[in-house]
Amino acid sequence: MNYQLNNIPERVVKPRDYGLTMAMDKGLSVREVEDLISTSSDYIDIVKLGWATSYVTPNLDQKLKVYRDAGIPVYFGGTLFEAFIIRNQFDDYRRALDRFGMELAEVSDGSIDLPHDEKCEYIRQLAQQVTVLSEVGSKDVEKIIPPYKWIGLMQTELDAGAWKVIGEARESGNVGLFRSSGEVRSGLVEEILTKIPFEKIIWEAPQKEQQVWFVKLLGANVNLGNISPHEVIPLETVRLGLRGDTFSHFLNNNHK
Amino acid sequence: MNYQLNNIPERVVKPRDYGLTMAMDKGLSVREVEDLISTSSDYIDIVKLGWATSYVTPNLDQKLKVYRDAGIPVYFGGTLFEAFIIRNQFDDYRRALDRFGMELAEVSDGSIDLPHDEKCEYIRQLAQQVTVLSEVGSKDVEKIIPPYKWIGLMQTELDAGAWKVIGEARESGNVGLFRSSGEVRSGLVEEILTKIPFEKIIWEAPQKEQQVWFVKLLGANVNLGNISPHEVIPLETVRLGLRGDTFSHFLNNNHK
């Protein structure tokens, strides 16, 4: 760090199994990726190419190479998986993962109806090819899943071979884990945490207030996702108690 | 495209007369323009230098050259036209268009009171010099224009020589076509479309929900404007049914 400050919460360092920041790239240029890496490569663990933006991204190979050279694994958003599934093109999806040398893949059902045993079968199959992230929660504001079902879905998907499970929020942060106002469904989160280890969950939390809420609940090393590239540095200060929002929190408490 | 997905809505390809994306540049650096072109030159048809930002932009010639070399026509926002008109400097405006080699110009009256026959006379005169876009709708939230008047204004301006008419929304998307909440004035849009061909209208739609609404109503090849540079790639996925918002729409329907 650039100067010595005492009593800063300890951050697990990369490569790490928790304390993850997953950033969302929804169409950055190659040079913008280089810029992001120059400021944030110590803080970003994985990058998602949002939903199916990879379909229309030129120079995809070149962009993936820049991330790869920085040691940051990249994956295609779950909506792309669903776009292949709904078209009965699962084999094409597997070939696309190979073609671009992807190390990770996301399995989700936010925009399609997919029987849960089929979803788990996809997790099982893909886990033989890549590291799998699976996502729970609908993109549809009207589909409210009760807490005990979230827990059941998450546990089954981890058992099927998912490395981590992701709690859905979209880019906007107003579905799934959150009310349409963006407010956290705190009872849901707390009930999930009674059953699923916090290290296994990546919480999508694109809004600052959401990030603050999770850091206050789970400490500096909570896994957070859907972080906008220009918010990675600000998030790191929130984790360390160096922004107004969490400034007092870490001075009065001992947290992981 | 980077991989094969079946049943993707067909996009008209550039150069095209409809299916246009108009991006708004409100002060990008030359290098940021290069970045934008590297990711989005296939998707952007025209660029507006927002309102009168061109007045305070350094290196304007250099920036225009980068767009020109990429084959993307640029125009000055309508507020600049109005700034010249209110000062009785129309001839200076025409000279500025020449000086910078502009191929397009916008005629609007969002911030000034301009008798409609005078506005149409400006359209006629400028149409001899450049391709004219004319804009209908006020930037003033209190000025509500009834649908039959929108239709009359649009038709007269097209008759006067405008290539396309633009429906006003501002950078924020909360006036003109939209309520102050950002919600589309859907009755207005639908009534306009009974009289004016959809190919002749560019809808300013800076917010994602607005873009989704228009794509659902008019298909992948609707003309949309005031798109933020970093939202061009996301918009292209909305057009193609590859984002959650329009994912199911194109699977169940046949649209233009």
Place this chain on the structure above:
Amino acid sequence: MNYQLNNIPERVVKPRDYGLTMAMDKGLSVREVEDLISTSSDYIDIVKLGWATSYVTPNLDQKLKVYRDAGIPVYFGGTLFEAFIIRNQFDDYRRALDRFGMELAEVSDGSIDLPHDEKCEYIRQLAQQVTVLSEVGSKDVEKIIPPYKWIGLMQTELDAGAWKVIGEARESGNVGLFRSSGEVRSGLVEEILTKIPFEKIIWEAPQKEQQVWFVKLLGANVNLGNISPHEVIPLETVRLGLRGDTFSHFLNNNHK
């Protein structure tokens, strides 16, 4: 300017004592700083590295050099000062200022409880080392300071040696000078201005509506802060009456 427009409000030119734009850098890459300077060096007077983002910013020396070479002074956000104070590391803070060759420093108490005479003592001490900006107002939405107290605090801090006083708003613009909706506490601002010269105050005003409000009240040369890098050019047009929001204002009035 790129073309001649008559009757544009006169802007004080750099280096200037008022009419200041303070931009907030919350983690720009070196190349993004170069881009910002290429478009906005005539318009930005000072840059704040937001709160304690400097702690986690790589290549800090290199970044500071780019700003310095452009003649733009930079300072660390007040939250960093507070982070040192709460840890009893004031001497370390002074050393950090020296180590990085900072010309400016901010003294604030937005996140800590600091007796006002102690705050003024810090201002006095730091004023011997650097140019001091002091900030009034809490980051806590629940702490409402009545106008007469704002005036007293501001006057005492100027007397203690602050070059300018800053009115708090945060990055989001919803505390201090503003209600949680972002609306200006206009009575507060007007009462402050009966006692403190407008040249001595930098108003944090991150939202466009807030900037417009201040420009309408105090003219093109009001000091405004917490401006996002991509909003510097738009703000300059607001100052000059070249955006819809202030378009009519300068045509009907004579303002400083």
